[in-house]
Amino acid sequence: MQVRGMAQRMQQLGTETAFEVLARARALEAEGRSIVHLEIGEPDFDTADFIREAAKAALDRGETHYVPTAGLRELREAIAASIHSSRGVLVDPRRVLVTPGAKPIMFYTVLATAGPGDEVIYPDPGFPIYSSVVRFAGATAVPLPLRESNGFRVDPDELAALCTSRTRLVILNSPGNPTGAVSTDEELAAIARVAERWDAYVLSDEIYRPIAYEGPAPSFYAQAGMPARTILLDGFSKIYAMTGWRLGFGVFPPELVAGVERLIVNSVSCTAPFVQRGGIAALTGSQAPSVAMVEAFRQRRDFLVQALGEIPGLHCLVPQGAFYAFPRIDRFGTSQEVERGLLQEAGVAVLAGTAFGEAGEGYVRLSYANSLENLHEAVERIRRWCRDR
Amino acid sequence: MELSARLRAMAPSPTLALDQKVKARIKRGERVTPFHLGEPDFDTPVAAAQAAIDAIHAGKTHYTQAAGIPELRAAVAGKLRRDQGLAYAPEDVLVSVGAKHSLYNLFMTVLDPGDEVVIPSPYWVTYPDQVRLTGAIPVIVPCGPDTGYKLTAAALKEALGPRTRAVVLNSPQNPTGAVYTRQELEDLARVIVGHPDLLVVSDEIYEKLVYGTSTHTSIASLGPEIFARTVVVNGCSKAYAMTGWRIGYMAGPRPIIQAAGDFQSQVTSNPTSIAQWAAVEAIAGDQSPVEAMRRAFDRRRQLMVEHLSAIEDVTVMDPGGAFYCFPDVSRRLQRPVLGRMLSSSAELAELLLEEAQVSTVPGEAFGAPGHLRLSYACDDDTIREGVGRMRDLLAR
Ligand SMILES: Cc1ncc(COP(=O)(O)O)c(C=O)c1O
Ligand SMILES: Cc1ncc(COP(=O)(O)O)c(C=O)c1O
Numbered sequence: 001m002q003v004r005g006m007a008q009r010m011q012q013l014g015t016e017t018a019f020e021v022l023a024r025a026r027a028l029e030a031e032g033r034s035i036v037h038l039e040i041g042e043p044d045f046d047t048a049d050f051i052r053e054a055a056k057a058a059l060d061r062g063e064t065h066y067v068p069t070a071g072l073r074e075l076r077e078a079i080a081a082s083i084h085s086s087r088g089v090l091v092d093p094r095r096v097l098v099t100p101g102a103k104p105i106m107f108y109t110v111l112a113t114a115g116p117g118d119e120v121i122y123p124d125p126g127f128p129i130y131s132s133v134v135r136f137a138g139a140t141a142v143p144l145p146l147r148e149s150n151g152f153r154v155d156p157d158e159l160a161a162l163c164t165s166r167t168r169l170v171i172l173n174s175p176g177n178p179t180g181a182v183s184t185d186e187e188l189a190a191i192a193r194v195a196e197r198w199d200a201y202v203l204s205d206e207i208y209r210p211i212a213y214e215g216p217a218p219s220f221y222a223q224a225g226m227p228a229r230t231i232l233l234d235g236f237s238k239i240y241a242m243t244g245w246r247l248g249f250g251v252f253p254p255e256l257v258a259g260v261e262r263l264i265v266n267s268v269s270c271t272a273p274f275v276q277r278g279g280i281a282a283l284t285g286s287q288a289p290s291v292a293m294v295e296a297f298r299q300r301r302d303f304l305v306q307a308l309g310e311i312p313g314l315h316c317l318v319p320q321g322a323f324y325a326f327p328r329i330d331r332f333g334t335s336q337e338v339e340r341g342l343l344q345e346a347g348v349a350v351l352a353g354t355a356f357g358e359a360g361e362g363y364v365r366l367s368y369a370n371s372l373e374n375l376h377e378a379v380e381r382i383r384r385w386c387r388d389r
Numbered sequence: 390m391e392l393s394a395r396l397r398a399m400a401p402s403p404t405l406a407l408d409q410k411v412k413a414r415i416k417r418g419e420r421v422t423p424f425h426l427g428e429p430d431f432d433t434p435v436a437a438a439q440a441a442i443d444a445i446h447a448g449k450t451h452y453t454q455a456a457g458i459p460e461l462r463a464a465v466a467g468k469l470r471r472d473q474g475l476a477y478a479p480e481d482v483l484v485s486v487g488a489k490h491s492l493y494n495l496f497m498t499v500l501d502p503g504d505e506v507v508i509p510s511p512y513w514v515t516y517p518d519q520v521r522l523t524g525a526i527p528v529i530v531p532c533g534p535d536t537g538y539k540l541t542a543a544a545l546k547e548a549l550g551p552r553t554r555a556v557v558l559n560s561p562q563n564p565t566g567a568v569y570t571r572q573e574l575e576d577l578a579r580v581i582v583g584h585p586d587l588l589v590v591s592d593e594i595y596e597k598l599v600y601g602t603s604t605h606t607s608i609a610s611l612g613p614e615i616f617a618r619t620v621v622v623n624g625c626s627k628a629y630a631m632t633g634w635r636i637g638y639m640a641g642p643r644p645i646i647q648a649a650g651d652f653q654s655q656v657t658s659n660p661t662s663i664a665q666w667a668a669v670e671a672i673a674g675d676q677s678p679v680e681a682m683r684r685a686f687d688r689r690r691q692l693m694v695e696h697l698s699a700i701e702d703v704t705v706m707d708p709g710g711a712f713y714c715f716p717d718v719s720r721r722l723q724r725p726v727l728g729r730m731l732s733s734s735a736e737l738a739e740l741l742l743e744e745a746q747v748s749t750v751p752g753e754a755f756g757a758p759g760h761l762r763l764s765y766a767c768d769d770d771t772i773r774e775g776v777g778r779m780r781d782l783l784a785r
Contacts (some may be wrong), residue, residue, distance in 0.1 A: 006648045007501045007523070013651055019455070046448045055663070056442050064433045064633040100486050100635065100657060107656040115393045132655055137395075243452045244662030246486075259396040266399075266518050267493040268486040272661050273633045274441075 014132030017355035021339070025349040036378040038366040039349040041177065043323070045241040045296075047278070048289040054281030055245075058274035067273045069265045071098025071249070075276045078283040079249055083232070086209075087222040095251050097260055098279075100271050102207055102235030102248025107133045108263045109203050109231045110169065112256050114139035118168040123154065124357030125326075127177050127205070131357065139168070145359045148328065151317060152179035156190035163198040170200050175208040175217050178356045178365035179326045180301075180319020185218040192223040195230075201253070202230045210239040210290065212321040213298050221251075228253055238322075239290050240282040247271065247279045297323050300368040300375055307379040308366075311386050323369045326353065330362035332389050338364055346385035348378045398521065402514065404754040407738060411748045422775030424763040425748040427563070429630035429712065431685075433667070434678040437629060440670035444663045453662045455654035457484025457638070461665045464673040465638050469621065472596070473607040477640045483650045484668075486660045488594050488624035488637030490653075493519050495590065495620055495639055498649040500525040504554040509540035510756035511715065513563045513592075517756075525554065529756055534706060534717060538565040538757075542576035549580070555588040556581065558608060561595035564755045564762040565715040566690075566708020568603040571611075578608055578615040588645075589619045594637075595711040597628040597679050600687045603709030617642060627711075628679055629671040634664040686712050689765040689772055696776035697763070700783055712766050715752070719759035727785050734759050745778040 018039055025035045070076065076093040083091045099105055106129055114120050116138040122130040124143035134141040142162055146152040154172065163170075172191065174183040183191075195202050204220040221232045235248025252260055264270075301319060308316040308327050316327035329338045335352035342348045342364070353360025368375060402408070414421050432438075444450075456462065462479035469475040469482075485491040492515065500506065502524030508516045509532045517527035530548045532538050545556065558577070560569040569577075581587050589608055596605045609619035624637030639646070659665070693714050697705045702721035705714055722731055727744065731737050738751040738761060752760030765772055 006645070007497070007499055009501075010498060010648055010652070013655055015651070016654060019654070042452055047450045052445045052450070056445055059433075059438050059441055062432050064438070064631060066428055066632045100661065104657050111393065112396050113393055115395055118393075129655055136655075137393075242450060244450045244659070246658065246661045259399065262399050262401075263396075263522075266489075266515060266522060268490045268635065268657070270633070270635070272635050272664055275661055275663075 009136050009138065012132070012135035014128055014135075016128055017351055021343065021349055021351060025343060028343070034347050035343070036348050036370070036374050036381065038368070038370060038378055039351050040367055040369065041324075042243040042369060043238060043241040043293060044369045044371070045293050047240065047242050047245070048282070050285050051240060051242070051278045051281045055274045055278035058277035063273040063277060065273070067270050067276070069270050070261055071096065071271060072273060072276045072280070075280050078280050082283045083221070083251065087219045089222055089227055091227070091251055095254060095257055096249055097252060097257065097264060098247070098249045098271050098276060099264060100246035100248075100268055102233050102237065103129060104268070105231070105233045105248060105250035106130060106203065106205070108260045109233070109250065110134055110137045110139065111263060112260050113201050114168045117166065119164060119166040120169040120171065121159065121162055121167060122171040123173055123176065125178055125353055125360035125363070126171070126173055126356055128356055130171050143357055143359065146176070146179060146181065148317060152176065152181035152326065153183050153187060154191060156187055156194055159191060160194045160197070163194060163200065165198070167198050167200045169203060170195060171203045171205065172220055173205040174220070175212055175321025177208065177322055178324050178351070178353070178360070180322045180324050182212055182214070182217045182320035183220075188218050188220045188223050191220065192226050196225070200229070202226065203233060204230050205233045207233065207235050207238055207248075208322040209234070211294055211297060211323060213301065214320050217321050227251070231256070236279050236282055241293065242278065242282070245275045245278060247275050297368065300370070300372055301325070303372060304366065304368050304375050304379065308382070311383050313386060323367055325366045325368060326363050327366070328362055329364050332386060335361055335364055341389070342382065342385060346381040348381050395522070399518070402754070404735070404750060407735070407742070407751070410742060414742070420746050421742070422747045422771060422778070423767060424775055425750050426764050426766055428632040428766065429627060429682065430766045431630040431682050433631050433634070434629055434671060436674050437631065437667040437671040441663045441667035444666035449662050449666060451662065453659040453665065455659050456650040457482070457659065458662070458665050461669050464669045465640065468672045469640055473621075474610050475607060475616070475621065475640070481643050481646055482638055482640045483646050483653065484636065484638045484660055484665065485653060486637070486657060487626060487635045488592065488622050489515055490635070490657070491622045491624070491637045491639040492516070492590065492592070494649040494653050495622070495645070496520055496523050496525070498652050499588065499645060500554060503552060505550060505552045507545065507548045507553060507556040509557070511538060511564050511752065511760070512557070512756055513559060514754055516557050528553070531757075534704070537706065538562065538567045538715070539569055539573060540577065541573075542580050545577055545580050549584050549587070553584065553587060555590055557590045557592065559592040561599055561603075561605065561710025563595065563711055564713050564750070565706065566711045566713050567706070568599055568605065568709035571606045574606055574608045575611055578611045581618055582614040587618060589615070591619050591621050593621060593623045594627050596623060598683055598686055598712060599710040600690055601707070601709060605710070620645060625668050625671055630682065631667070631671060634661070634667055636660055636664050636668040686765065689767075689769060690714075692769055693763065693765045693772050693776060696773060696780070700780045703783070712764055714763045714765065715760050716763070717760055721783055722759070726783060734761055737761065741779060741782065745782040747775050747779050
């Protein structure tokens with residue numbers, strides 16, 4: 001075949017290891033091995049019935065044609081109302097842009113704010129897509145180390161030390177993937193001062209915000225003055241167990257709205273209307289299924305963290321949010337070695353901390369979006385593996 | 390704080406203002422004949438909608454493989470074999486959030502800044518916009534009524550240079566309805582395979598909507614050499630009236646498909662799981678709703694052409710496909726309308742909206758001033774009445 005190689009920028013594209021580990025785990029299962037899946041970042045719950053019914057009703061009404069790029073007006077209004085009630089921030093619905101999942105918001109935000117010569121600071125360990133899209137956009141990705149000694153929370157002073165006149169964007173994610181860390185209000189306020197000092201945009205990924213165990217997680221978006229320079233990223237995948245539906249949104253400072261809308265027009269056109277109807281139902285209907293889900297996650301977290309802590313040589317902070325545990329495993333090998341060993345020898349699929357950045361070395365991520373029964377089994381297998389190591 | 394250079398370089402749509410006027414009128418409940426619309430007025434086939442509802446009930450609401458569920462990739466590979474005789478494996482297929490998204494992923498994957506992409510005009514405006522977003526350069530090749538608005542092999546040859554990376558073909562074509570013959574595609578294919586590294590992006594989204602003696606041929610089917618150079622883009626929007634579901638796909642050389650799949654996985658993840666199940670049914674299931682829709686479009690097409698042809702100084706080509714007429718109004722612009730000389734088809738489109746409540750898209754939106762695009766995705770009476778009002782206005 002004669003086709004030339006790919007565009008240069010493709011070399012900058014990272015990988016999302018979760019899918020590779022999943023594929024390896026599936027291959028082992030195909031050989032008859034039993035694997036406990038703790039590598040996947042999605043709730044094991046199903047979407048609530050009333051949300052599904054709303055989508056089905058939209059299909060019955062024939063809501064299957066093109067709709068406005070920015071999203072249905074009713075959904076944008078419902079989102080603005082929910083931000084008001086959850087964060088006390090008044091949002092003009094015209095600044096809300098709806099997309100097929102929250103992930104596209106990361107890419108659009110980086111494309112809209114940063115280019116060659118610009119620096120973007122991202123959390124490390126953090127969601128791997130951040131650094132990948134920054135490099136893809138030709139900007140310089142600057143890792144902000146999150147340290148276990150600081151509970152994996154952003155240290156505002158360390159952030160300030162990394163900022164320069166080239167810093168265009170700072171990415172925050174609290175509660176955080178992969179650590180479950182939740183920044184305090186004081187820390188967020190200090191980060192806000194840093195962003196102001198350097199006149200940087202902030203992408204605040206708050207997709208795990210409702211999944212917090214020690215009282216509500218503070219919101220960066222709610223910090224005074226921050227909506228003017230912050231892109232709020234949020235979505236329906238996690239709290240409403242709607243990963244496959246693909247529904248997320250960004251709330252943008254006014255000067256970015258038209259440009260990002262044009263990026264959406266030129267890439268996906270719009271988000272499926274019946275999916276958006278499901279989203280409206282999710283926001284305006286009963287929150288009981290979400291509350292029950294978070295409660296289930298809490299029980300699993302309590303069990304998992306305590307049980308992991310009892311394994312000699314393994315150390316696990318108590319995650320305050322999201323549905324991940326991030327134990328230190330450096331006694332047993334590198335992150336990659338432990339990931340491989342646990343999968344091949346113990347039959348537990350986890351992700352190496354390095355899948356989330358260099359600072360993840362020495363750790364693995366376990367998702368507890370799985371039943372208590374499976375978590376018991378996983379801990380047993382990990383315990384035996386660590387003992388024999 | 391300012392926008393990235395990339396964003397600042399994105400020109401606003403030339404027809405945005407008109408677009409907003411039309412929307413505002415419709416919102417106010419004013420009567421507007423909607424010849425501007427770019428989607429079928431039919432509903433999703435019942436079986437496809439049912440497949441979606443079944444998927445919802447079955448809880449198929451979790452992340453899927455980013456490139457699409459295996460069932461859909463297999464259905465698309467099967468369809469391309471069934472309808473175009475193309476031998477793709479499911480792994481050669483990437484499912485995306487609409488055909489527009491397929492094109493976006495493809496351009497992002499293969500184009501470097503400074504690369505050139507040949508785009509025949511009239512064009513669907515998304516092509517040059519998406520190409521520019523990658524930093525590559527659209528090379529527009531005007532194709533007029535003399536060649537049926539189609540790119541000739543000679544014109545293509547002329548446009549190729551050392552940095553040409555791709556050529557975009559769209560047959561049946563938006564906005565003209567032009568359909569390339571097999572012979573024309575063979576001539577183009579010969580030029581393409583003779584130019585190293587050149588890819589063809591073949592947008593076949595209107596494939597099912599062809600009329601009269603026109604037939605659809607995929608350039609990829611014209612031999613192994615051109616097959617290896619082609620990325621076929623298609624989707625559910627037009628063939629199955631499924632625009633809002635957002636399911637499109639591309640098939641092509643595996644390294645490109647894999648790389649585009651990696652890109653999609655990073656920035657979007659999978660298209661809506663439920664919509665994918667609907668698409669499996671639409672593509673692999675009973676195809677009779679497609680033919681019913683095509684027949685209805687064919688009747689409307691003849692009606693619209695007949696009525697447009699009756700307007701003085703307006704010439705219209707008989708469109709062989711899609712659901713648009715693209716009349717040439719440049720002769721009519723040489724005389725005053727309502728006592729006023731108009732300088733462009735854009736002004737005429739505005740006047741038609743203001744004075745005749747007929748909404749059209751001016752040729753400027755497609756890089757072809759002097760024309761109007763009228764969609765016949767509406768019923769017979771609307772066509773008669775709307776074109777009638779247009780004729781009355783243009784007679785004054
Ligand atoms: C931190 C974080 N942000 C955003 C997302 C994206 O979610 P989605 O695109 O499904 O809305 C995820 C999903 O894994 C995530 O972990
Ligand atoms: C020529 C052409 N290609 C592709 C598309 C994209 O369709 P979709 O993204 O809905 O699949 C359109 C829609 O207007 C079109 O006219």
